[in-house]
Amino acid sequence: MRAAPAAPALRLCLIGSGAIGGRVAELLAAHPGARIDLVGVITRPGASRRDWWSAGCQQITDPAGLAALAPDVVVEAASRQAVEDWGHVALHAAREFILCSASALTDDALRDRLTQVAGATGSRMVIAHGALGGIQAISAASLRALNQVTHVIRKPPAAWRGTPAECLFDPDGLDKALVFFRGSAREAASAYPANANAVVTTALAGVGLDETRVELVADPHTDRNVHQLHAAGDFGILNMTILNEPMPSNPKTSDMTALSITRMLLDRTMPLVV
Numbered sequence: 001m002r003a004a005p006a007a008p009a010l011r012l013c014l015i016g017s018g019a020i021g022g023r024v025a026e027l028l029a030a031h032p033g034a035r036i037d038l039v040g041v042i043t044r045p046g047a048s049r050r051d052w053w054s055a056g057c058q059q060i061t062d063p064a065g066l067a068a069l070a071p072d073v074v075v076e077a078a079s080r081q082a083v084e085d086w087g088h089v090a091l092h093a094a095r096e097f098i099l100c101s102a103s104a105l106t107d108d109a110l111r112d113r114l115t116q117v118a119g120a121t122g123s124r125m126v127i128a129h130g131a132l133g134g135i136q137a138i139s140a141a142s143l144r145a146l147n148q149v150t151h152v153i154r155k156p157p158a159a160w161r162g163t164p165a166e167c168l169f170d171p172d173g174l175d176k177a178l179v180f181f182r183g184s185a186r187e188a189a190s191a192y193p194a195n196a197n198a199v200v201t202t203a204l205a206g207v208g209l210d211e212t213r214v215e216l217v218a219d220p221h222t223d224r225n226v227h228q229l230h231a232a233g234d235f236g237i238l239n240m241t242i243l244n245e246p247m248p249s250n251p252k253t254s255d256m257t258a259l260s261i262t263r264m265l266l267d268r269t270m271p272l273v274v
């Protein structure tokens, strides 16, 4: 039997070179056999190159540059604004657009517009599993009636710095856990876009942005970013808790986010996918 010709390398372009972008690049570099080439990084104009960009990696700052790059996959690991700025262009330029800043999709008009572009171009918009690692169980459960989905995010008080939560409590002064927000996934991700993207992933996999109940907790007794999911429906009952290590370069962000994106990318190149 003749060996099949080697598949061409997957051409990857990242949006953002912060905590997640750098970590994904590091993890991919540890899997050279997977043949994923970081061919470009989208930055704001004037941003400096990072030491983890390979020599051939192009810095992209405008839509024409992205079109010319012709990536297979664009991974957004930047901000809600970056989804607005680049989502449309990415769906034209690549066959897949994977986004981390799921809070952008609380804007129904933007979500509909990007979904339509994906349909029209034959590309796909994929919401990263992010800090949850995997969301398939809720997505599968939603094929039958789901009557309740709750997502609790518990992080150390310092992780809520620079957010509206600072008006509700002093991050240095808490001596016990404080539930400072209760509401829908839409409200949580709109108010806390840097900390609550994962609730949008849960919501869009399950019962939607307005029906998914969310609690946000500042907890001085944890040093991890904890996500607790509870779902009940015709499928049965799901309880899941993940206690994520925060990334040193951005403690709001869990290392699992970078791990799960890297896993998604590696799966695009593997003959056996679990």
Ligand SMILES: NC(=O)C1=CN([C@@H]2O[C@H](COP(=O)(O)OP(=O)(O)OC[C@H]3O[C@@H](n4cnc5c(N)ncnc54)[C@H](OP(=O)(O)O)[C@@H]3O)[C@@H](O)[C@H]2O)C=CC1
Pocket: 015, 016, 017, 018, 019, 020, 021, 042, 043, 044, 047, 077, 078, 079, 080, 081, 082, 085, 100, 101, 102, 128, 129, 130, 131, 132, 193, 194, 195, 197, 198, 201, 249, 250, 252, 253, 254, 257
């Ligand atoms: N879905 C999930 O479960 C999770 C999602 N996230 C989200 O992922 C995103 C990235 O997180 P993280 O890596 O920790 O963030 P960082 O702040 O560490 O890095 C963000 C990077 O994106 C760049 N950037 C931001 N906006 C734009 C833009 N409009 N155009 C080009 N570049 C831009 C920043 O550049 P500059 O320095 O110039 O601003 C920076 O390089 C965030 O939105 C975060 O909320 C994080 C954790 C979990």
Ligand SMILES: O=C([O-])CC(=O)C(=O)O
Pocket: 130, 131, 193, 194, 195, 196, 197, 198, 199, 225, 226, 244, 252, 253, 254, 255, 257
């Ligand atoms: O990384 C995390 O634990 C979750 C997070 O910040 C988000 O959902 O935006």
